Amino acid sequence: MLDRKLLRKDPQIVAQGAIAKNEKIDINLWVEADATRRELMLEIENLRKVRNQLSKAVSQKKRNGENADEEMALSRETGAKLSSLETQVSGIDTSLADMEKAFPNLPDSDVPRGGEENNVVLSSWGDIPKFDFEPKPHWELMENVFQPEAAGRIAGSNFILFRGWAAKLQRTLISWMLDYHTKAGMEEIWAPFVAKPESMTATAQLPKMEDDMYKIGRDNLFLIPTGEVPITNLYRDQLLDESDLPVRLCGYTPCFRREAGSYGKDNRGLNRVHQFEKVEMVRLEHPDKSDAAHEELLKHASGMLELLGIPYRVLLLASGDLSFAAAKCYDIEIWSAGQQKWLEVSSISNFRDFQARRGNMKYRPTGGGKTKLIHTLNGSGLALPRLIISLVENGQQADGSIKLPPAIAKLMGTEVIR
RNA sequence: GGAGAGGUGGCCGAGUUGGUUUAAGGCGUACGCCUGCUAAGCGUAUGUAGGGGUAACUCUACCGAGGGUUCGAAUCCCUCCUUCUCCGCCA
Numbered sequence: 001m002l003d004r005k006l007l008r009k010d011p012q013i014v015a016q017g018a019i020a021k022n023e024k025i026d027i028n029l030w031v032e033a034d035a036t037r038r039e040l041m042l043e044i045e046n047l048r049k050v051r052n053q054l055s056k057a058v059s060q061k062k063r064n065g066e067n068a069d070e071e072m073a074l075s076r077e078t079g080a081k082l083s084s085l086e087t088q089v090s091g092i093d094t095s096l097a098d099m100e101k102a103f104p105n106l107p108d109s110d111v112p113r114g115g116e117e118n119n120v121v122l123s124s125w126g127d128i129p130k131f132d133f134e135p136k137p138h139w140e141l142m143e144n145v146f147q148p149e150a151a152g153r154i155a156g157s158n159f160i161l162f163r164g165w166a167a168k169l170q171r172t173l174i175s176w177m178l179d180y181h182t183k184a185g186m187e188e189i190w191a192p193f194v195a196k197p198e199s200m201t202a203t204a205q206l207p208k209m210e211d212d213m214y215k216i217g218r219d220n221l222f223l224i225p226t227g228e229v230p231i232t233n234l235y236r237d238q239l240l241d242e243s244d245l246p247v248r249l250c251g252y253t254p255c256f257r258r259e260a261g262s263y264g265k266d267n268r269g270l271n272r273v274h275q276f277e278k279v280e281m282v283r284l285e286h287p288d289k290s291d292a293a294h295e296e297l298l299k300h301a302s303g304m305l306e307l308l309g310i311p312y313r314v315l316l317l318a319s320g321d322l323s324f325a326a327a328k329c330y331d332i333e334i335w336s337a338g339q340q341k342w343l344e345v346s347s348i349s350n351f352r353d354f355q356a357r358r359g360n361m362k363y364r365p366t367g368g369g370k371t372k373l374i375h376t377l378n379g380s381g382l383a384l385p386r387l388i389i390s391l392v393e394n395g396q397q398a399d400g401s402i403k404l405p406p407a408i409a410k411l412m413g414t415e416v417i418r
Numbered sequence: 419g420g421a422g423a424g425g426u427g428g429c430c431g432a433g434u435u436g437g438u439u440u441a442a443g444g445c446g447u448a449c450g451c452c453u454g455c456u457a458a459g460c461g462u463a464u465g466u467a468g469g470g471g472u473a474a475c476u477c478u479a480c481c482g483a484g485g486g487u488u489c490g491a492a493u494c495c496c497u498c499c500u501u502c503u504c505c506g507c508c509a
Contacts, residue, residue: 038468041468041469041478042469042470044478045468045469045470046478048478049477049478051489052440052478054489054490055437055490056440056490058437058489058490059437059438059489059490060437060438063437072490073489074489075489076488076489077489079488079489196499239428240428241447364428364447366447368448368449368463368464371466
């Protein structure tokens with residue numbers, strides 16, 4: 001959520017930010033409701049004051065054995081007026097809260113405006129591999145170990161079933177990536193793969209993304225669409241000391257996405273599926289240091305690709321391509337030799353205090369003083385299916401075998417998969 | 419799933435025959451004092467959010483969440499969430 005003070009002071013900035021993100025909001029509705037609410041609250045607080053005084057008087061008279069009927073009658077009258085006003089206010093409160101939850105975070109000023117076409121390629125690394133034969137897509141190279149028909153029989157279309165070396169490769173990569181993060185000082189987290197609505201609201205998957213998530217209605221739970229949800233919510237409603245910052249976490253989770261309406265668009269093979277595995281990095285940071293942390297996460301994530309020898313490029317997303325909660329986001333894309341295109345394998349975002357305000361995540365400054373909202377950031381490190389696509393397609397050889405990068409070959413026990 | 423016991427300010431913890439507790443006390447923290455060394459002691463301050471005032475200040479709400487009873491609710495009633503103990507079931 002955004003700061004109410006900002007909404008009152010500069011509603012137009014909020015409205016422009018929403019437009020830049022292609023979100024439709026009616027800021028004027030909010031401004032009016034907020035003004036009405038404050039008027040009513042003034043009245044309510046005065047009435048409460050009167051009632052408090054009357055109650056005190058009743059209390060004293062009764063203790064002295066005096067009659068307090070008059071005060072009690074007055075208080076009853078005050079209470080009646082109060083309850084009608086309070087009903088009005090609680091209605092306004094609900095609609096204010098609903099509106100605020102639907103206001104997107106504002107893009108940073110250095111984020112290019114416009115849609116996807118205005119994303120900026122900031123850098124790239126590695127050489128795009130060349131072949132003296134026609135490179136195949138992964139679904140051909142993995143015919144025996146990636147079986148979508150089997151997954152379809154079990155769970156429906158667009159799920160993954162790996163067997164043999166593909167299953168092992170995925171497990172190995174998860175473990176290798178987690179080790180890479182923990183060696184850099186992150187704490188590994190194993191968290192629930194379901195979350196309740198409050199958690200989904202804190203990280204801002206709700207209300208906007210509800211239709212894209214799997215819901216377990218009977219228990220009022222959602223399957224997590226990303227590890228960001230449980231790992232960030234580890235600190236929901238928590239007060240940290242300034243000296244606890246930064247908090248650096250990582251963890252493996254599956255990610256469940258309904259991908260409603262996305263059929264037919266780049267979804268062949270492993271490109272887009274309903275359940276994929278991901279290692280996620282989460283960071284809670286001091287507000288003054290979140291920009292530096294954002295750069296650091298980007299460098300850290302792309303470092304993995306350099307160890308694996310996978311060519312990648314870094315995009316700075318334009319405002320219209322930013323997620324609801326992000327203020328700024330870098331995407332890392334890796335090269336898919338079999339499909340001759342870039343695949344998004346990591347999204348690294350700074351949410352500033354947007355999630356912290358929703359989830360009540362604060363710190364107490366060293367030396368005392370008012371508690372302040374922390375900044376949250378996260379980034380994939382990395383998403384498995386597309387990483388596997390790239391390893392397999394970029395490492396393919398003329399005979400259909402796949403050469404593994406040394407770091408992974410050691411763990412897999414072979415340099416070449418045949 | 420069944421039975422029982424809890425959920426109070428950063429932490430611990432009083433307060434349940436409803437009314438000077440509109441939250442005692444302790445710890446922690448901050449500042450100061452004292453003391454010949456980062457020990458002990460003393461003093462003062464210290465929850466969150468919102469409103470009003472130039473300001474000293476003041477008002478209101480919040481005792482897991484939401485409803486209810488009442489002139490008045492941390493305290494009584496209901497629903498839900500959550501933690502613990504025992505039983506049942508189960509990998």
